[in-house]
Every structure is written in C-alpha cells, then in structure tokens.
Amino acid sequence: xxxxxxxxMAIVGILYAMFNGTMDQVNQALFExxxxxVTLSIGLxxxxxxxxxxxxxxxxxxxxxxxxxxxxxxxxxxxxxIPKDHPAMGYILSNFTANLFGLGNxxxxxxxxxxxxxxxxxxxDKASRSMITFLAINTSSLTLIPTTVIAIRMKxxxxxxxxxxxxxxxxxxxxxxxxxxxxxLFHYRRVxxxxx
Amino acid sequence: MTLITTLSTWIIxxxxxxxxxxxxxKKVPTYESFVEGGKEGINMAFSLLPFLxxxxxxxxxxxxxxxxxxxxxxxxPFLMAVGVPADIVPLAxxxxxxxxxxLGMTTxxxxxxxxxxxxxxxxxxxxxxxxxxxxxLTVYFGAxxxxxxxxxxxxxxxxxxxxxxxxxIVVSIVFL
Numbered sequence: 001x002x003x004x005x006x007x008x009m010a011i012v013g014i015l016y017a018m019f020n021g022t023m024d025q026v027n028q029a030l031f032e033x034x035x036x037x038v039t040l041s042i043g044l045x046x047x048x049x050x051x052x053x054x055x056x057x058x059x060x061x062x063x064x065x066x067x068x069x070x071x072x073x074x075x076x077x078x079x080x081x082i083p084k085d086h087p088a089m090g091y092i093l094s095n096f097t098a099n100l101f102g103l104g105n106x107x108x109x110x111x112x113x114x115x116x117x118x119x120x121x122x123x124x125d126k127a128s129r130s131m132i133t134f135l136a137i138n139t140s141s142l143t144l145i146p147t148t149v150i151a152i153r154m155k156x157x158x159x160x161x162x163x164x165x166x167x168x169x170x171x172x173x174x175x176x177x178x179x180x181x182x183x184x185l186f187h188y189r190r191v192x193x194x195x196x
Numbered sequence: 197m198t199l200i201t202t203l204s205t206w207i208i209x210x211x212x213x214x215x216x217x218x219x220x221x222k223k224v225p226t227y228e229s230f231v232e233g234g235k236e237g238i239n240m241a242f243s244l245l246p247f248l249x250x251x252x253x254x255x256x257x258x259x260x261x262x263x264x265x266x267x268x269x270x271x272x273p274f275l276m277a278v279g280v281p282a283d284i285v286p287l288a289x290x291x292x293x294x295x296x297x298x299l300g301m302t303t304x305x306x307x308x309x310x311x312x313x314x315x316x317x318x319x320x321x322x323x324x325x326x327x328x329x330x331x332x333l334t335v336y337f338g339a340x341x342x343x344x345x346x347x348x349x350x351x352x353x354x355x356x357x358x359x360x361x362x363x364x365i366v367v368s369i370v371f372l
Contacts, residue, residue, distance in 0.1 A: 002333070002345055006254050013257035013264075022261045029260025030253055036296075037249035041241050048237030054215055056233020057226050061219035101207055111332075112240055112339040119340050127337065127346040135336060139292075139329040139352035140359055146324030152303050153320060158311030164320040170366045171325035175359030182354050186347040 044108070051109040055094065064090030067097070078137075078180070081121065081130045088117030092134060099142040111138060133183050140179040141172055240339050247338025251330065255294055264290070280364060283315050287322060292356045295328035318367045326359040 017026045058064055068075070068089040075089055082088050091114035098107035114134060122128035127135075146168050153161035219226050258264050265286075272285045280288065283305060291298045305319040329352035337345060 002349060005330075005349070006250065009254040009258040013254075013259075013261040016263035016266065017261035020262060020266075025260040025262070026257055029256040033253040033256025033260075034249055036256075037252040038245065040252075041245040041248055044244065045238060045241040048240050049234040050237075052237045052240075053230035053232075053234035054212060057219045057224060057229045058215045059233075060224045060229050061215065061222050063215060063218055103208065106208070108335065109237065109240075111336055115336050115340045115342070119342065125342055126344040127342050127348050131337075131342065132346055132348045132351060135333060135348045136351045136355055138336070139327050139332050140355045141325055141327035143324050146320070148299070149302070149320045149324050152306055153311040153316075156306050156311045158316075161311065163312075164317055164324065167317070167321045167363070167366045167370050168324035170370075171321055171359060171363040174362035174366070175325060175355055178358040178362075179351065179355035182358075183347075183351050186351055190347070 047105040048109045048112075051106045052113065055091070055110060055113065058094075059087065059090065064094065067093045078133060079130045081128065082118070083121075086117065086121065088114055088121065088130075091117055095134075096137070096142055099138070100144045102143055102145045102147045129187055132186070133180070136179040136183040137176060140175040142176060143172060144169060243341075244335060244339050247334050251334045255330075259294070259297065264293075280360075281315060281318065283309070284318055284322065284364070287319055288360045291322065291326050291360070292329040292353060295331055298323065298328065314367070314371060317371055318363060321367050322360060322363045325363050326356050329353060329356055 013026060017023045055064070064087065065085065068085070071093055072084065075093060076082075076084055079089070079092065082092075091110050095107050095110040095114055098104075098110055111134075115131060118128060118131050118134070122131070145165060149164065149168075150161050153164070216226060219229070268286045268289050271289070272282060275285050275288070276282050287298060287301045287305065290301060302319045302323040306316045309315040309319075311317075311320070329349070333345065333348060333352065336342075337348070
C-alpha cells in the first residue's frame with residue numbers, strides 16, 4: 001500500500017504540473033524536499049545518539065524494567081504477543097512516556113528501538129500485530145502538553161495560551177481509544193481471514 | 197503557564213539526573229554504556245535517510261505542483277456539508293501527510309483568526325491531538341527495515357480521521 005501511495009503522490013503531482021504549468025515549482029520542490037530530508041536525517045543523529053545513549057544507561061541500571069513492572073497489567077493486555085519481561089516493553093513504555101510529556105525528540109529514538117526489539121520477536125520483514133498496535137497508538141498522538149502549540153499561541157498573544165490543553169487531552173483520549181479499537185478490529189479480521 | 201514552562205525545562209535534566217544517579221549507585225559503567233548505546237544512533241540515522249528522502253520528495257512534488265491544494269479545494273464542499281469548518285479543512289487533510297506543512301498552517305490560522313477564536317482553538321487542538329501518520333510510519337518502519345506494512349497505514353489514517361472529528365466536537369462543546 002505504501003508503494004501505491006508513494007508513487008501516486010509523485011505521479012499525480014507531475015501530471016497535474018503538466019496541465020497547469022507548474023513544472024518549475026515541481027523542479028524546485030523536488031530538490032528542496034530532498035535537501036530537507038538530508039538535513040532532517042543528519043539532524044536526527046544528535047537526538048538519536050544522545051537518547052539511545054541515555055536509554056542504554058537506564059536499561060543497564062534496571063530503570064526500564066522498573067517502568068515495565070509498574071505498567072505491566074496495562075501493556076501486557078495491549079501487546080499480548082510480547083513476552084512480559086522482554087526489553088521491547090521497556091522501550092514501548094519509554095516512548096509513550098516521552099510522547100506524553102511532549103518530548104518529541106526523545107520519543108523517536110525510543111520508538112525505533114521498540115520497533116527493533118519487536119522485529120527480533122517476529123523475525124520477519126512484515127509488520128507484526130504488536131508493531132501495528134504500537135504505530136496506531138503513536139499516530140493518534142499521546143500528547144498531554146502540546147508545547148509547540150502553546151508556544152505559537154503565546155507568540156500571537158493569546159489571553160489563555162494553555163486553555164487548549166484540556167481539549168487536546170480529550171481529543172487525544174478519544175483518538176487513541178479509537179485507534180486501539182480499530183487496531184483490534186483489523187486484527188480479528190486478519191485472524192478470521194487466515195482461518196477461512 | 198509558569199508551571200508548564202518550568203516543567204518542560206526541568207523534565208529532561210531531571211530524567212538524566214535520575215538515570216545517572218541510579219546507574220552510578222548500581223555500579224553501571226555509565227560513560228561506556230552511553231557510548232555503546234549512542235553508536236547505534238549513527239547507523240539508524242543513515243539507514244533512515246533513503247526512506248525519509250523518498251517520502252519527502254514525493255510529498256514535495258504533490259505540494260509543489262499545486263495538486264494538493266486543488267484536491268483540498270475540490271473536497272472542501274463535501275467536508276463543509278458534514279459540518280467541518282471551511283478554514284480548518286486544509287489543516288485536517290494535511291496533518292497526516294506533512295508535519296511541517298501542518299505546523300505552518302496552524303500558525304497561519306492562529307495568526308489570521310487570532311489564537312482565542314474558534315478556528316484558532318480548533319487548529320491548536322487538532323495540531324496537538326493527531327500526529328503525522330505518514331512520517332511516523334516511514335521513520336519507524338524504515339529504520340528497522342519493515343517492508344510489508346500490513347494494516348498499519350489504514351489503522352493510522354482512520355485514527356487520524358476520528359481524531360479530527362473528535363477535535364471539532366470537543367472544541368465545539370467546550371468553547372461554543
């Protein structure tokens with residue numbers, strides 16, 4: 001599906017430009033997009049190295065398994081495929097925690113690490129059930145404090161920059177619960193298909 | 197507000213403090229572990245690059261050509277018919293595709309309508325309550341080499357849709 005979407009976006013863009021005389025902009029966008037991606041990837045090095053380093057120390061100090069033990073009843077139900085004391089659980093939880101506090105740049109390295117651990121469990125290049133659940137929760141955004149938005153609101157002189165925290169949490173709660181439900185729905189549909 | 201700003205400046209140093217104190221107490225070779233863990237980060241960033249570049253170029257073509265804008269204009273009447281405010285439509289459609297574009301749109305909406313207007317509050321809530329599904333999928337699956345995504349994209353996009361509808365409903369109830 002991602003192959004289709006990827007090709008579709010570029011094909012539609014180029015065809016549209018042919019008929020609307022925006023080929024110049026396409027040329028410019030093409031190389032700007034490539035440039036931006038390189039800047040982003042290189043920029044990620046600092047964040048990845050820093051947080052993976054700290055996480056390694058936390059793991060060896062036993063802090064990750066402490067976090068896992070604390071949330072065990074909740075996450076074992078969400079991720080039934082993952083063995084209870086597997087390091088994947090620790091990384092999944094630290095990713096969720098980082099997201100909750102709006103630490104976007106800490107959440108990504110931990111998310112990647114969680115994926116890596118889950119791949120070790122599934123031993124395949126196909127997305128496993130737990131990976132899909134993990135992504136669904138991530139894409140629905142777990143932010144408790146949307147710091148970037150608050151900053152923008154402050155810049156444009158809002159009377160109450162933080163008044164959207166409550167509505168954001170409510171909307172996030174709804175979309176996360178929906179994501180988990182939809183994920184389950186798709187999972188059981190897959191299971192039925194494989195049996196039938 | 198001061199509480200939140202204080203919290204967000206204190207949280208990272210405090211996490212580091214706790215990790216280092218506990219690790220030192222448990223006699224973990226802290227610096228060596230840090231370096232060992234950090235090494236993985238370099239490879240990750242490089243293995244990510246082609247995935248990110250491919251996706252971002254494709255999105256850039258779609259946006260640069262004006263096709264994305266045309267599509268948004270074309271679909272807007274349908275969304276307005278089901279009660280989605282016209283000004284928010286572009287943001288709702290772009291949010292799952294591009295994080296930078298969405299942030300730009302949110303800023304623009306807050307600037308032109310005012311942060312305390314209905315649209316301003318709605319844009320703020322929407323920005324905070326959904327995430328860039330396409331980016332997350334690209335980065336997380338790209339970094340570890342997952343080629344077959346299964347239902348991940350479908351689940352993510354449906355969740356985005358529900359998040360957007362939820363933002364509109366919640367903001368309407370709370371602020372109208």
